[in-house]
Amino acid sequence: MLKSCPEIADYAVDGIGNWRDFMATATQVRGYLGVSPSAYEDACHVMGQETAAIVIACILQRAQHINSAGGYLRVLTDKARVGEFSVGPMLMAALKANSATAGMTG
Incomplete structure (x- = not known):
């Protein structure tokens, strides 16, 4: 998870050692x-807490490309509600984008 979305670790008070x-x-x-508390609570209810947290990490990783993080989360939550969203492809895209960026700077 942290390989796909490493930026979230910058916000951890004592590091990220577990879920x-x-x-x-x-x-x-x-x-x-x-992102409003209600949008995040809805995402946690629909997707589950772990998945909602992963989605937030992915949104953070791509924040410069997203106009409204809250709106984006609500769209993904609505898709999840009807079974049209899976976090796997989102994570894979983040991993590929992060690997490409790391390759350009390294």
Whole structure:
């Protein structure tokens, strides 16, 4: 997860050593991205807490390309509600984008 979306680790108070740390950090990042508590709670209810946290990490990773993080999360939540969203492809895209960026700078 952190290989796909490493930027979230910059926001962790004491690092990310487990899922609880990761989800707590995602909750913090949600606020920085301007995602409302209700949008995040809805995402957690529909997707599950772990998946919602992963989505927040992916949104953070691509924040410069996303006009409204809250709106984007709501769209993904609506898709998940009807079974049209899976976090796997989102993670793979983030991993590929991060690998390409790392390759350009290294």
